[in-house]
Amino acid sequence: MADTATLLGKAAVLEGLPNHPAIKAILASNSEALTDAKFDFDELTLTIAPEQIRAACFALQSAGYNFFEDLTAVDWFPAAPRFQLSYHLLSFAMKDRIRLRVLLDDADPAVNSITQVWAGANYYEREVFDLFGIRFEEHPNLRRIMMPEEWVGHPLRKDYPVEGYR
Amino acid sequence: MNDLAGMPVLEPAEGAKDQHMVINMGPQHPATHGVLRLVLEIDGEIIVRIYPEIGYLHTGIEKTCEAKFYQQVVPLTDRINYLDPLSNNLCYALTVEKLLALEIPPKAQWMRVLLAELSRLNSHLIWLGTHAMDIGALTVFLYTFREREDILRLFEAVAGQRMMLSYIRIGGLAMEPPLDFLDRVQAFIRIFPEKIDEYANLLTGNPIFRNRLVGVGHLSAEDAVALGVTGPPLRASGVDFDLRRDMPYSSYEKFQFNVPTSTACDCWARYEVRLVEMRESVKIIQQALDGMPEGPVKADAPKIVLPDREKMKTQMEALIHHFKIVTEGFAVPAGEVYQGIECGHGITGYYIVSDGTAKPYRVHMRYPSFPTLQALEVMCKGRMLADVVAVIGSIDIVLGEIDR
Numbered sequence: 391m392a393d394t395a396t397l398l399g400k401a402a403v404l405e406g407l408p409n410h411p412a413i414k415a416i417l418a419s420n421s422e423a424l425t426d427a428k429f430d431f432d433e434l435t436l437t438i439a440p441e442q443i444r445a446a447c448f449a450l451q452s453a454g455y456n457f458f459e460d461l462t463a464v465d466w467f468p469a470a471p472r473f474q475l476s477y478h479l480l481s482f483a484m485k486d487r488i489r490l491r492v493l494l495d496d497a498d499p500a501v502n503s504i505t506q507v508w509a510g511a512n513y514y515e516r517e518v519f520d521l522f523g524i525r526f527e528e529h530p531n532l533r534r535i536m537m538p539e540e541w542v543g544h545p546l547r548k549d550y551p552v553e554g555y556r
Numbered sequence: 557m558n559d560l561a562g563m564p565v566l567e568p569a570e571g572a573k574d575q576h577m578v579i580n581m582g583p584q585h586p587a588t589h590g591v592l593r594l595v596l597e598i599d600g601e602i603i604v605r606i607y608p609e610i611g612y613l614h615t616g617i618e619k620t621c622e623a624k625f626y627q628q629v630v631p632l633t634d635r636i637n638y639l640d641p642l643s644n645n646l647c648y649a650l651t652v653e654k655l656l657a658l659e660i661p662p663k664a665q666w667m668r669v670l671l672a673e674l675s676r677l678n679s680h681l682i683w684l685g686t687h688a689m690d691i692g693a694l695t696v697f698l699y700t701f702r703e704r705e706d707i708l709r710l711f712e713a714v715a716g717q718r719m720m721l722s723y724i725r726i727g728g729l730a731m732e733p734p735l736d737f738l739d740r741v742q743a744f745i746r747i748f749p750e751k752i753d754e755y756a757n758l759l760t761g762n763p764i765f766r767n768r769l770v771g772v773g774h775l776s777a778e779d780a781v782a783l784g785v786t787g788p789p790l791r792a793s794g795v796d797f798d799l800r801r802d803m804p805y806s807s808y809e810k811f812q813f814n815v816p817t818s819t820a821c822d823c824w825a826r827y828e829v830r831l832v833e834m835r836e837s838v839k840i841i842q843q844a845l846d847g848m849p850e851g852p853v854k855a856d857a858p859k860i861v862l863p864d865r866e867k868m869k870t871q872m873e874a875l876i877h878h879f880k881i882v883t884e885g886f887a888v889p890a891g892e893v894y895q896g897i898e899c900g901h902g903i904t905g906y907y908i909v910s911d912g913t914a915k916p917y918r919v920h921m922r923y924p925s926f927p928t929l930q931a932l933e934v935m936c937k938g939r940m941l942a943d944v945v946a947v948i949g950s951i952d953i954v955l956g957e958i959d960r
Contacts, residue, residue, distance in 0.1 A: 431654055431893045457781055459896065462920040464909050476907060478894055478922075482781075482797045489894065510784030510927045521618075536614040536959065545616055552623045 396430040403427035403434075412436065412479075412488045415453030416446050426491075437491040440501050446490065447477075447507040455479040455488065458508035461515065463522045467548040472496040473524055477504075494524065503529040521546040575599055581944065583612050589686065589948065590955030594932075601941050606933040613959035621919035625885030626652055627726055627862075629919065634720040636921060637957040639682050642668075642675035643899035645724035650805055651895040651906040652726045655888050658857055662849040664728040665807040670741065670844040671714070671723065672806075672897075673837040677748075678707045679900030679952075680834050684755060687827070687949035691768045696758050703751050706744050713737055727861035728854035742845055745838050752834055759827070769823040773935040773947035776821060783934065784927030787902025788833060789951050791817045792825035799898040806897075810847075811840050823950035830952075860886045885914030901925055901952055923957035 397406040407413060407429065416424050416436065423446050426437035438446045447458075460478040477490040492501055503526035504511045515526040516535040523544035526532055534541065543550055576599050583593040591612035597605040617636060621629045633644040646668055653660065685700035708718040714733050715723035723730050759765050775785065780793040790797065798815040800808045816832035818825035854861045862881055863874035880886075890912040896905035902924025909918040928951050935947045 431891060433893060435892070458784055459903065460894070460905055460907065460920070460922040462907060462918075462922075464892075464918045476892070476894075476920075478905070478907070480896075482795065482802075485802045487803070487894070487896070489892075508784065509782050510930055513926055513930055534611075536611040538611075546619055550619075552619055 396428075398428050398430070400424065400427045403429055407434070410434065411453050411484065412450055412455060412486075415449045419445055419449035433487070433489060435489045435491055437493065440492050440494060443475075443477075443490070443492050444502040444504055444507065447479075447504045450479055450488075450490075451507055454483055455481045455486075457482060458504070458511055459487070461511060461518060463518045463524060463546070465522060465546065465548045467496075470495065473499050473522065475501065475518070475524070498525070499523070500525040500527055502527050503532075505529055520544070523547065572599070572604075576604060583609075589953055592929075592948075592953070592955055592958075594944070596941070596944070598941060603936045603939055603941060603944065606936055606944070608929050608932060610929070610955070610958050613955050615960070617960045618919055618921065621916055623915065625914050626888055626916060627881065627885065629916065630725055631720065631722045633921075634722055635956065636960055637679075637899065637901070637904070637923060637925075637954050638719060639954055640675050640679040640900045641719060641721045642671045642724055643679075643897060643904060645722060646672050646806065647895060647897045647899070647904045647906050649724050649726050650897065651893055651908050652888065653855075654893045654895055655891055655908065655910055656726075656857075656860065657889075658727055658855050658860065660728055660806075660855055661852050662807070663851045664853045664855070666844050666848055667729055667733065667853060668724055668806045669808060669811065670841055670848075672899075673840045673844070674707055674710060674741070676837050676900045677834060678704055678711075680830050680837075681707070683830065683900075683949075683952040687952070688759060688765065690945050690949045691765060693759060693762065693765055696755060699751070699755060699758070703748065710737070710740060710744060713740065725861070727857055728852070731864070732853055738845055738848060741841065745841050745845075748838055749835060752831060752838075756831060766824070768942075768946050769827060769950070771822050771824075772939065772943050773823045773826075773950055774821050775931055775935050779931065779934050783931045785902070785931050785951075786924045786928070787898070787900070788826055788829045789928060789931070790902065791815065792829045793821045794819040799896055799903060803896070805895065811843050813840050823946050826950045826952075887912060887914050888916075896922070899924070901954065901957070902928065921957075921960060923960070925951075925953040925955075925958045929953055929958060 397403045420442055423439050423442035425439050428435045457480040459480045462476055464474040466472055471493040473494040475492040480487050503515055515529055518524050519532055520534040520536050521544055576597050578597050581594040581596055583591040593609040595607040617632055633648045634641040637644055681700040681704045685697035688696035711721055712718050714737055715721040775793050777793045777795050780790050796817045801815055813836045816829045818829055858877045863878055867874040868878045888910045890910050892909045894905055894907045896903050905922035907920040908916050911917040936944050
């Protein structure tokens with residue numbers, strides 16, 4: 391808990407953490423990939439443009455964020471943009487964790503798969519596809535993982551009732 | 557790597573239809589540790605492809621959490637990794653406490669470390685017993701369950717429950733541990749190192765056990781990192797990373813312990829790493845007992861932490877807080893946080909998004925068995941069918957945490 395300051399917005403984070411390796415890596419690969427940023431609860435969150443996520447992951451991987459830890463989604467229904475993807479990356483060497491955020495619209499949400507960067511993202515992307523209905527382009531095997539193949543709907547969406555359809 | 561990680565196996569590959577066969581292993585096979593179904597393409601006895609078919613235990617627990625108050629989620633977390641219940645409680649509590657910026661009293665933190673390590677021992681004992689049993693060494697199972705019973709009695713003393721403890725709550729512990737609890741833990745860990753020697757005696761020199769494990773299930777460090785493998789399998793592949801030491805939580809930075817690693821990358825390395833880990837856990841528990849601070853076990857936050865029963869019955873203020881927490885819950889500041897801890901199987905992480913109300917907007921659980929299962933094909937490809945059982949045992953999966 392060294393730094394408990396809260397920085398909101400891209401400008402504030404760039405000013406407050408000018409030498410953060412993750413920010414430097416993303417800006418060096420494509421300065422337009424980073425659309426927003428925040429630092430709160432001692433965690434750094436970088437919002438990435440949806441079409442840039444794979445390139446950003448490659449850049450971060452070579453910058454030392456060697457481990458893909460987690461991927462999930464949040465449904466902000468009925469707000470727009472509706473879906474948020476949250477990637478958690480870990481650096482074993484720097485002992486640091488960052489979160490990447492990708493915002494997607496309601497209509498046909500899709501984003502590039504990052505299985506080319508970390509093969510371990512395979513199950514996570516299938517899980518998000520199954521439970522949220524977000525497609526991952528160029529995923530090797532995008533099918534349902536938890537629910538039966540013939541299931542209708544995506545249970546973790548907010549317009550899906552907790553007790554299911556009866 | 558991409559063709560390895562999870563293409564469906566429905567029929568033998570083109571050009572090998574006469575030679576290859578597709579068979580099912582599970583979901584009721586006892587060696588699959590629950591309800592794991594593996595679809596295997598085999599060439600005689602040699603594994604060509606493996607496709608794990610999961611979801612048989614899926615209960616939508618993340619969706620259920622969205623309909624509960626924050627404090628009502630704690631008992632749900634027990635049921636995910638049912639062999640290591642206190643780690644689940646701990647990880648969830650730490651995540652919510654991060655959102656609330658709650659300060660946890662030192663005694664509660666040390667008790668949490670002590671209990672998390674007991675819970676890790678519990679998890680490793682079940683792993684050792686079932687792993688050896690899968691391979692044909694039935695005796696060890698009876699020995700490990702003897703000590704597991706001791707741990708479950710300690711759990712029962714402290715929480716009133718043997719498996720679904722819910723003892724670690726948001727803001728501290730559920731209640732003070734019973735008076736003789738620490739003495740009982742001390743008595744247990746005094747005898748426990750001898751018991752580890754006993755297991756090692758039964759297995760380490762056993763030629764059948766050794767032949768079934770040495771060189772089997774090779775997982776390189778690169779593959780382990782790429783596939784998201786954590787915990788003992790990662791360290792047995794030579795990657796020296798343990799969240800307890802490298803990104804400490806709940807005052808783990810005050811404890812001295814070693815993180816065992818091995819570069820052999822096989823099932824035997826995972827066996828050795830876990831055995832050493834049990835010894836290190838005993839060291840941590842001893843330090844926790846020796847340095848156990850005095851003081852309360854609950855944070856000073858009357859609107860979040862339930863008051864003691866006695867206070868609730870005698871003090872007006874406490875009664876009001878109790879009533880409010882139980883009926884309305886407590887509001888948690890808006891935001892998103894992630895907290896990872898090192899449980900018996902690897903990195904457990906909770907990701908909680910709050911919208912400022914008394915119910916979590918989204919709870920996501922990252923559990924180590926889920927990504928580790930992806931590595932199964934890498935470890936088994938080109939090996940014999942019988943090795944699959946050894947490899948599943950060595951990665952120590954729990955289907956409850958895969959399917960959630």
